[in-house]
Amino acid sequence: MTGATPMDHAHPHRAPLLIRDLRADDADARDALITRAFADTPHASGTEAAIAAALDTHGIASVSLLVERDGVPVGCVQTSPVSLSDGTTGWHGLGPIAVDPACQRDGIGTALMTAALERLRSLGASGCVLLGDPAYYTRFGFAADPRLVLPGVPPTYFLRLAFGDVVPSAKVRYDAVFEAG
Numbered sequence: 001m002t003g004a005t006p007m008d009h010a011h012p013h014r015a016p017l018l019i020r021d022l023r024a025d026d027a028d029a030r031d032a033l034i035t036r037a038f039a040d041t042p043h044a045s046g047t048e049a050a051i052a053a054a055l056d057t058h059g060i061a062s063v064s065l066l067v068e069r070d071g072v073p074v075g076c077v078q079t080s081p082v083s084l085s086d087g088t089t090g091w092h093g094l095g096p097i098a099v100d101p102a103c104q105r106d107g108i109g110t111a112l113m114t115a116a117l118e119r120l121r122s123l124g125a126s127g128c129v130l131l132g133d134p135a136y137y138t139r140f141g142f143a144a145d146p147r148l149v150l151p152g153v154p155p156t157y158f159l160r161l162a163f164g165d166v167v168p169s170a171k172v173r174y175d176a177v178f179e180a181g
């Protein structure tokens, strides 16, 4: 939900988070945020900021959210439609997601994940996939599933969350901007 201000029960004196749609004038701050967040991340490609920019510039992103604390951007997340080889539509890929390293482990990533998934559901999406560490994403309902395959990646790290009862059997392809970076 845009403008959501989740209560910070663990830190009641901390300014609330404001989650909102990304605006064009956020581009530079978002770029710097993603670059900082991925700088020390294993498996980072170094192209995450360029991918995020391309998703917005070309109108590919289905969800593009920024989270602010005290007016300062501290995190961002995007989703974009993915193609399924069986022709099923309505599935989206989540990523990149990034939280400023100075603010990590404080619930901001959780707030962003929750907001992005809520938005996808409100858009009528059928499901969401992502490439990530199951230790983090299973808490949001994501799970590896042999029916959905992202060629070339370890299956245990390719995770799905269906919003309905149906999980297609298909190969998944992200938009070409993820390859170009």
Ligand SMILES: CC(C)(COP(=O)(O)OP(=O)(O)OC[C@H]1O[C@@H](n2cnc3c(N)ncnc32)[C@H](O)[C@@H]1OP(=O)(O)O)[C@@H](O)C(=O)NCCC(=O)NCCS
Residues within 6 Å of the ligand: 037, 038, 041, 095, 096, 097, 098, 099, 100, 103, 104, 105, 106, 107, 108, 109, 110, 111, 132, 133, 135, 136
């Ligand atoms: C992944 C990321 C968005 C999480 O944001 P965050 O604000 O730190 O997350 P939260 O505070 O909501 O959650 C923290 C919890 O997640 C765990 N966690 C965070 N990243 C994790 C990871 N990569 N693998 C496993 N657990 C992870 C923390 O240990 C902590 O666990 P706890 O709640 O049991 O203590 C953030 O760490 C980040 O920006 N990382 C660098 C960029 C990245 O790797 N993005 C994901 C790939 S697209």
